[in-house]
Amino acid sequence: MAEYYWETPLTDEQIHQLRIGDQVYLTGIIYMARDAAHKRMVELLEQREPLPVDLRQQIIFYAGPCPPKPGQIIGPTAPTTAYRMDPYAPAMFAYGVKGTIGKGPRREIVKEACKTYGAVSFAAIGGLSAILSKCIKVVEIVAYEDLGPEAIRKLEVVNFPVLVAYDADGQDLYEQEIQKYRR
Amino acid sequence: MRTIHVDDIKDTVARLCWEACYYLPFDILDSFKKAEQREVSPLGKSILNQLIENAEVAATEHMPYCHDTGLAVVYVEVGQEVYLTGGSFQESIHAGVRKGYQEGFLRKSVVGDPLLRVNTNDNTPAVIHTEIVPGDQVKITLLPKGGGSENMSAMKFLLPGEGVEGVKKFVIETIEAAGGKACPPVIVGVGIGGSFDKVTAIAKEAILREVGVHHHETHIAELEKELLEEINKTGIGPQGLGGVNTALWVAVETYACHITALPVAVNIQCHAARKKSAVI
Numbered sequence: 001m002a003e004y005y006w007e008t009p010l011t012d013e014q015i016h017q018l019r020i021g022d023q024v025y026l027t028g029i030i031y032m033a034r035d036a037a038h039k040r041m042v043e044l045l046e047q048r049e050p051l052p053v054d055l056r057q058q059i060i061f062y063a064g065p066c067p068p069k070p071g072q073i074i075g076p077t078a079p080t081t082a083y084r085m086d087p088y089a090p091a092m093f094a095y096g097v098k099g100t101i102g103k104g105p106r107r108e109i110v111k112e113a114c115k116t117y118g119a120v121s122f123a124a125i126g127g128l129s130a131i132l133s134k135c136i137k138v139v140e141i142v143a144y145e146d147l148g149p150e151a152i153r154k155l156e157v158v159n160f161p162v163l164v165a166y167d168a169d170g171q172d173l174y175e176q177e178i179q180k181y182r183r
Numbered sequence: 184m185r186t187i188h189v190d191d192i193k194d195t196v197a198r199l200c201w202e203a204c205y206y207l208p209f210d211i212l213d214s215f216k217k218a219e220q221r222e223v224s225p226l227g228k229s230i231l232n233q234l235i236e237n238a239e240v241a242a243t244e245h246m247p248y249c250h251d252t253g254l255a256v257v258y259v260e261v262g263q264e265v266y267l268t269g270g271s272f273q274e275s276i277h278a279g280v281r282k283g284y285q286e287g288f289l290r291k292s293v294v295g296d297p298l299l300r301v302n303t304n305d306n307t308p309a310v311i312h313t314e315i316v317p318g319d320q321v322k323i324t325l326l327p328k329g330g331g332s333e334n335m336s337a338m339k340f341l342l343p344g345e346g347v348e349g350v351k352k353f354v355i356e357t358i359e360a361a362g363g364k365a366c367p368p369v370i371v372g373v374g375i376g377g378s379f380d381k382v383t384a385i386a387k388e389a390i391l392r393e394v395g396v397h398h399h400e401t402h403i404a405e406l407e408k409e410l411l412e413e414i415n416k417t418g419i420g421p422q423g424l425g426g427v428n429t430a431l432w433v434a435v436e437t438y439a440c441h442i443t444a445l446p447v448a449v450n451i452q453c454h455a456a457r458k459k460s461a462v463i
Contacts, residue, residue: 036300066250066290075288076241076250081331081364104331104364104423125422126331126366127249127455128233130241148302149290163424174363177425181224182418 005159009057015098018120018164020173025159030059030101032153034080037144038088045091052143053152056096059122063101064149065133074139074155076129079103082121086110093117101162105174115170122162123173135160184266185319187463189275192267192321195461196257196279196309199325201287203459204247207238210394211370211431211456218368218421218428227426231368234421234454249455252289253327255280255309256387262318273311281305292330312384324460326391332369332453335361338383341445350375350447351410357449358414358430363423366453368431370394371414374448377438386448389434391458398435407433421454431456 001021006014008028018024031053033041041051062085066075082102089100090113098119103126110121124132138156145151165173212235219231241248257276261267269275284291284306293307294300316322337357341349354373361369374386397404410433420426431454440446 064250064290064292066247066252067288069246069288075290076247078250080251081334081366083364103366105362123422123424125230125233127251127329127453128237129250130244130246130248131233131237133250148304149292150302174423174425177224177226178362178418178420178423179425180418181227181420181425181427183416 008059010059010098012118015118015120016168018167020164020167020171020176022164024122024162024164026059026162027158027160028156030061030155030157030160031055032061032063032065032155034062034064034150035084036147036150037152038085038092040144042088042091045095051095053154055092057098059099059101060092060097061101061155066129074133074136077133077136078127078129079124081126082106089113089121093119106166111166111170111172114166114168118168120164120168121166123165124162132160184264185262186266186268187321188269189267189272190269191463192272192323193275193279193282195323195463196276196325197283197286199323199459199461200255200280200283200289200327203325203327203457204252204287204289205245206242207248208456208458212238214394214431215454218431222421222426222428224420224424224426226424227421227428230421230424231428247289248457249329250290251292251329251331251455252284253329253457254293255284255306256326256328257309257311258324258326258391259311259313260316260322261313262320263315264319265321276309276311277307280307280309321463322460323463324391324458326387327457329366329453329455332361332365332451335365336386336448336450338446338448341447343443343445345445347406349445350406351413353447354410354449355413355417357451358419359417361451362419365451366455367419367423368421368428368454370452370456371410371430371433372450372452373410373433373435374450375435375437375446376440377446378440379446381438382446382448383450385436385438386450389436390450390452390456392434394432403435403437407435410435
């Protein structure tokens, strides 16, 4: 299992190099969006309308932060449960999103979409909010401000730790690891 | 009679909101440390260590342990010799949640209408469970309940003849279906008996019980031990990425039920197992 310190956006070559279990430390821009923002974006894609933010080649972090305290850049933040975004993921990958960061296993349609469109689904630790928020250096709300914690945010991160949970070959880290410890 | 002003209730609820979200209870932190010792998966061990560190950072810096600061579930035990004055009791609790989530910089995670889905922006309304008890005090317990694990909870009416084996089967099925989605390692609250509403209420009360304390009845305590062992054989592990710590604890609560029925409810609590009580 390899370890990479990479700058975003990731190239197609980098995406295809990744294997499940690899640890990647991301530095650069990633975008934060979750349930309500995905619903709106996929409706736009279905109507062949442009998205409010260009997310092609980008990584989407499924999360909604706490509000920042005075002096903080962002409040505590960690991934939300990824499977709720499963119905939207194939359309987002088809559009050009290259990776997502969430927690927990995903459905077959996402594995297939990773293979079809050359994308990866990363996992970060759910609830590791106090620690993960320290990797976020700049935050800007770029769309759907009315959604509050669910607005789309552009983040600048430094060494944000993620694991490759589903790679572009359709491999599944959850399935592989659980089998090792099942008795 | 003892007079208590509802503003005292409001202020206590507000304080409990942020204290619960910033400071993970000792019994939970202790169970992380024990789990870390037991864990055989290197990835699982690393995750548990990071959770311990996260709890320390959150407590030191007075910030939420998890960004999902939950739907506020508030349990209030009101002594029957208490006279509440100064306004509405129910409203004082909502006002406390409003104040606590605003002033504590906690996430507002509530939509006012489940279908229209517009955020209320103050995390109200709370879910309130009130009980009238003997005495002249008011005890308030705050349970900020995260959404990911709540979504994986389940309830079923078994046939009475399915008995304890049926209960175990349903609990394991629920945990397997939840897998990594419920943010393990989890605390599992199980309700057995009662009615459609009661069984889910006691399952939720079960997750408030201190980790390490078994049910007072021997056969239920045995069931708790067996369930914990079985759940940890699933291999799901921390974050669903494999290991021997899928659950940190299982607590079962029971209630009398109808001759036709054997209701079972499983309420899953993620590792952000926050709870905080105060007595006025």
